Amino acid sequence: NKDEIQTKLKVPDEIKENDYVIDKTLIEDIENKLKKNPLAIISDYTVEKKTEYPLLPYSLSELQLVAGKKYNYEPKLVLDTVQSLYEKKLTTYPRSDCSYLPENQFDNATEILNTLSNIDDNFKTLIQEANPKLKSKAWNDKKITAHHAIIPTAKQCDINNLSETEKNIYKLISTCYIAQFYPAHIYNKTDIKINCNDYIFTATGKTILDLGWKKIYKANHNDEENILPICHKDDKVIFINSNITEGITKPPKRFTPATLLEAMKKIDKFVKAPEVKAILKNVSGIGTEATRASIIEKLLDKNFIAKDKQNLIPTKYGESIYKILPHFLKTPDITAIWENELSKIAEGTGDVQKFLGGQIKIINEAIKQTKTLKLDIDMPKCPYCHSILRPVISKKTNLKYWICKNFSTAEDSKCKKGIFSDKDDKPVLIHCNKCRKGYMKKNISKDNKIFWGCDNYPKCKNIMSDKNGLPNNSTNTKRKKLFK
Structure with a gap:
């Protein structure tokens, strides 16, 4: 029989370092042994019929x-x-x-x-x-x-x-x-183990018997091509050739809004302590179905994280906040502790006042710490009141702009003009080149054309057209940097 079986080596523990083989010569030694003595035997061969039921409707x-x-x-x-x-x-x-x-x-x-x-x-x-x-x-x-x-x-x-x-x-x-109204997806799963020179090689194959509900998702029919030859335990085989794959370890993938939401729901995957993992596995994770999306939006709005295309990345501001946070707030473990206490309260065995007292103690400690904390961070400041500007996303237009911490339209407001447009994740802080008192702000005309006007209006009626997200004035295209 000339059928071929593609297998993978089960790497011996003694040559692994953190689940990887660092020294290539160790694998090459195994390869040479196989070439010298290519005789092998199928030590295990199993065929198991598998049934995959339709995906459940969506939460x-x-x-x-x-x-x-x-x-x-x-x-x-x-x-x-x-x-x-x-x-x-x-x-x-x-x-x-x-x-x-x-x-x-x-x-x-x-x-x-x-x-x-x-x-x-x-x-x-x-x-x-x-x-x-x-x-x-x-x-x-x-x-x-x-x-x-x-x-x-x-x-x-x-x-x-x-x-x-x-x-x-x-x-x-x-x-x-x-x-839900299609039959189950049925296939045969085949597992093979081969022993050669006391090294174990494995192979897994799949043969589709009934595509079932996967038909409506245009399932990949090439799965049927991943077929292993019919074998038996103790069949003799020989080593033909091998391929050593080299690679470089990569950091975990960045979260996207979708995968971060999934992680929030399945937060138990991010803890190691068995007792904590068990508690978190039985709860709904961080947030609820209705609040998780708004939590992510709030992190973006507060400038703790930012978007790089579809990826979410920490900002310098977010990293600075993370550094000064108490350790217990940086892990999901505290969620497990609170959930455990709340479960006891729901069952009638927990003490509500004791739980609330613990929360008050944590809050007071946190407030006490903030009085001595200093953020080493370069944040833009409002040119009017010199308070920090923070980025926000408009719910109506989905556009980013920067707003002063003291901004309000109220009569007693400390800052009534502290709203600025965004350009390349920085506030546009450009002095009016006419009155030199106001700042140019982006506006949209009745016919949906973008223009820039001085916020010292009506005392100053300076208007400029837009060029690449900035006021179109060749003598005033540099943004004034007002940072701490």
């Missing part, structure tokens, strides 16, 4: 994660969009942490599927192949929390009247619902 965080990976949508945008769909009565309640459905809603399946078949030809085809009598694991009253999973309603949707974002989110929710 809010799962929907945010999938939409983030597929469309690069921000968690807040997903929440706002699914809220809009809910208000249009096209989907169910959006702020749900549940992935299951009440059993009494199973009877609505035929009506909902008929509605979805009118979305487009693709959905019509998918639903023709669906079986509305097939009941997935999603319908389970015991798993329902305050709300059930997010699914489409029976209301007819005119897909052309939705925004592009609404279309994509609605189709994600609908596709996941349709998957």
